Amino acid sequence: METLAIALLGFFMAGYFVLGGTDIGTGMLLPYLGRDPAERRLVLTSFSPFFLGNEVWLIAAAGVLVGCFPELEGELLSGQFTVVVPLLVGWVVRDMGLWLRGRSGGSVRRAVCDGAVVCGSWAVALTWGWLLAALFTGAPERPASGPVAVLTALAVAALFAAHGLGFAAVRLTGAPFERARRLTGRTGPGPSLVLTTVLMAALPVCAGRGLPLHASAADGATLALLVPVVLTVTPLLVAVQAWVWHTFRHRVTRPSYL
Template sequence: MDLATLWFGLIVFFWSSYFVLEGFDFGVGVLARVLGRTESERGTLLSTIGPFWDGNEVWLVVAGGATFAAFPGWYASLTSAYYLPLVVILVALILRGVALEFRGKHDDRTWRRRCDLGIAVGSALPPLAWGIALAGAAHGLPLDARGVLVGGLGELLRPYAVLGGLALLAMCLLHGAVFLRLRTTGALRDRAGRAVVATAMPAIVLGGGFLAWTGVREGPAEWLVLIAGAGLLAGVLVRRDGWAFLATTVAVGLTVVAVFASAFPALMPSTLGHDLTIMNAASPAYGMRILTWAGALFVPAVLAYQGWSYWVFRKRVVG
């Protein structure tokens, strides 16, 4: 296997890890405002992601940095084409992070309600915008020979891309509801169970529709689509919390993998015939070798740290 193909696979792993881990964070951030009837209950629901959410965002840094280092042409075209959605994502993540950090710093009901609203909005916008960006980029954009987008905002909001954004948001809500059912007790767990039922239909309809559309496109994504769809259904139907969370994890992760795989070996197909591929967008071989050594040193450290943190904070949160 050449280094360009290896790093494409690793970058897909990094992006799927980000959406799996941040996916339930996003879902909890939206659902906490709905399921928590008091400030104390909302605080308890948000405490389920307290030890994890900022560590989960490390995968965004890893994925973005690896994309820039391994495929600078891909990174440049993606960030220039989706400049506005990326700004929305960054502002939303800043709003969410500030609200999570400062919610408990001021003992005022109005302040906490505003923070809860900021957390909800900051958790809903990123999966929607990321889904639109990644699905649209994999589906194809009018890129010229320089990798520059020809056209306006309408080119970014094609039906497949919009469905991808809505599907990822719906799946994150289901993923978050299953996580809350896994991590809470008593009345909050009962409400989380009802949230699983409430979020199931949008996730199945939007996620299933997006997976079906992805599966009929050219590319080696058919089996990934089938397994992701099975995971989506299992997450709804399985009653054991741990297995249900594993199922939604598989569904979210393989949906992201299927999007990337559907365009392989292209990174960003061009409707004008100027595709960015893993070969013409890759860094020189020397840079790839340095990146590989760096990845061999640091990626296992990130995995070990995150595994340790999830093990330490594995118990249910009691309100």
């Protein structure tokens, strides 16, 4: 049961980084991809059908962590408190910008919402890098510091941006598509997105290898109750996610309510 719980935690975290990384990375590049309000609406439309579903993967991972690894969860939250807080703030600010943009009248308010999306996306990407720096060094009980933390945070944020760029190149049309395509390199948007997908999935998996997951797992009775429930729900989550991505698989040609 411990091995299944660890596999589920890795699966949900990898799924969040791969799927959630698309909207976070695209939001980071909003000023570059969209040069005017109409283009920015088009860029936001490229990931607006997905971002809430993508966040479900993080919620599922958090549920597995809390239920199956309560000791590690407590250690992470207390030790990484100064990292988790800005991560949550960035998450809330970004989502607030997305939710309020379509309900904000006037160009100034929409610009503020666009700024919230960009700043929140960068905050989420950088703080994930900061958190991963501590996990890579095998010290989840305290935040990473020094040049290693800075370089890791910047590298992870750059990977988020590259992942969002590849996603934008396969979703957008018009001038935003051309800007995204110029930065994907000679390989083209498809191979670029595949490469960043592999790297994004590897990030949480590699970080988790240094955590004492077996030692901090819940007792056998708790795992015997929780793991089968999660295993039962997981195919439904995957099926719903696949249906959403299949439904909105075409390139966007016009803005949505955002």
